[in-house]
Amino acid sequence: MKYESALDLEERMREMVNLLFINHIKIDRVKCLRSYGSRCRRTIARVHTLGKAMQKGMEVGAFYTIEFLEKFDKLNKEEQDKVIIHELMHIPKTFGGGFRQHDYVCDKNVELMHERFLNLKRTDF
């Protein structure tokens, strides 16, 4: 596996966090990476975190990394936006190092969040 930082995706993520998740996602504690060479066929993106024990041991706060696999770049812009929103929705309100599960991060809620994003984007001036 090879990883590269994805500043362009971080920029897009920032806009989403500012419009949708500003109250709980700490923008400077979330990074985006592109990965190459994964044999996982179904996954487009995934979010990683540092568990509570590691945070304590390292004496650092929570941190999240969103990894985008090669397939991501083949999607159209709207599909990509939904993938980014999906991954951001896995980050819980506590921002503590855990995840929200797919009962909440489901297609229906991602669609709703994406609609909200488009609406806010239009009225953001």
Ligand SMILES: [Zn+2]
């Ligand atoms: Zn997911």
